[in-house]
Amino acid sequence: MTPPGLSLRGRHTAHLPGGTRAALRELLDLVYEGDFSSDDWDHALGGLHTLAWLDGRLVGHAALVGRAFLLGDTPRRVGYLEAMGVHPAAQRRGIGRAILRRVNLQVARGYDLGALSSSDEGLALYRAGGWAVWRGPLGVMTPGGIVPTPEEAGGVLVYAPAGNLNLTLPLTCDFRGGDVW
Numbered sequence: 001m002t003p004p005g006l007s008l009r010g011r012h013t014a015h016l017p018g019g020t021r022a023a024l025r026e027l028l029d030l031v032y033e034g035d036f037s038s039d040d041w042d043h044a045l046g047g048l049h050t051l052a053w054l055d056g057r058l059v060g061h062a063a064l065v066g067r068a069f070l071l072g073d074t075p076r077r078v079g080y081l082e083a084m085g086v087h088p089a090a091q092r093r094g095i096g097r098a099i100l101r102r103v104n105l106q107v108a109r110g111y112d113l114g115a116l117s118s119s120d121e122g123l124a125l126y127r128a129g130g131w132a133v134w135r136g137p138l139g140v141m142t143p144g145g146i147v148p149t150p151e152e153a154g155g156v157l158v159y160a161p162a163g164n165l166n167l168t169l170p171l172t173c174d175f176r177g178g179d180v181w
């Protein structure tokens with residue numbers, strides 16, 4: 001059950017009003033306790049934001065950003081979940097779950113699969129929301145070739161709307177600054 005009056009809105013980064021963009025940055029700094037880097041912010045831009053509003057205040061957010069992955073040797077269009085967070089005063093009231101339900105629909109309609117790198121805090125939420133831990137080898141496509149990222153094992157989750165994904169294949173993400181997963 002979500003709090004009465006909660007409203008979820010979807011907006012592409014290009015359509016975020018300046019005030020909302022500033023409120024979002026502020027929310028993420030608060031939620032991640034000052035540990036939300038400029039790379040993290042960069043990773044959250046360029047896709048579809050789900051914004052949760054309560055009594056005129058921004059209380060929750062997730063971004064779904066398009067990335068190009070290799071699943072085994074096959075290119076896949078991936079919706080990558082970034083900057084998921086709920087205001088500390090509004091947590092454990094179903095807002096994260098409501099945001100994730102919306103994101104799952106966005107993945108189903110727009111991408112081959114969803115993926116994310118989970119915090120310890122997010123793991124229960126994602127698993128309950130139908131996401132599964134990737135069990136196969138993980139890597140990243142760098143300018144010098146594919147580099148394994150075994151340190152990410154157990155923290156990368158996927159959402160496969162079609163439900164027929166082999167979770168033991170190699171999964172290789174595209175390259176970017178900051179954390180690649």
Ligand SMILES: CC(C)(COP(=O)(O)OP(=O)(O)OC[C@H]1O[C@@H](n2cnc3c(N)ncnc32)[C@H](O)[C@@H]1OP(=O)(O)O)[C@@H](O)C(=O)NCCC(=O)NCCS
Pocket residue numbers: 031032083084085086087090091092093094095096097098117118119120121122124125126128
């Ligand atoms: C993770 C987060 C987004 C969850 O948002 P939320 O609105 O509190 O989540 P919900 O109230 O919808 O909870 C849904 C379920 O997720 C799980 N869950 C949520 N927060 C949890 C926590 N702190 N510890 C353990 N399980 C948790 C529970 O199963 C919960 O169901 P329950 O309350 O019936 O037990 C929020 O705690 C947060 O912003 N954390 C800090 C930032 C972060 O870690 N984001 C995830 C990055 S990958």
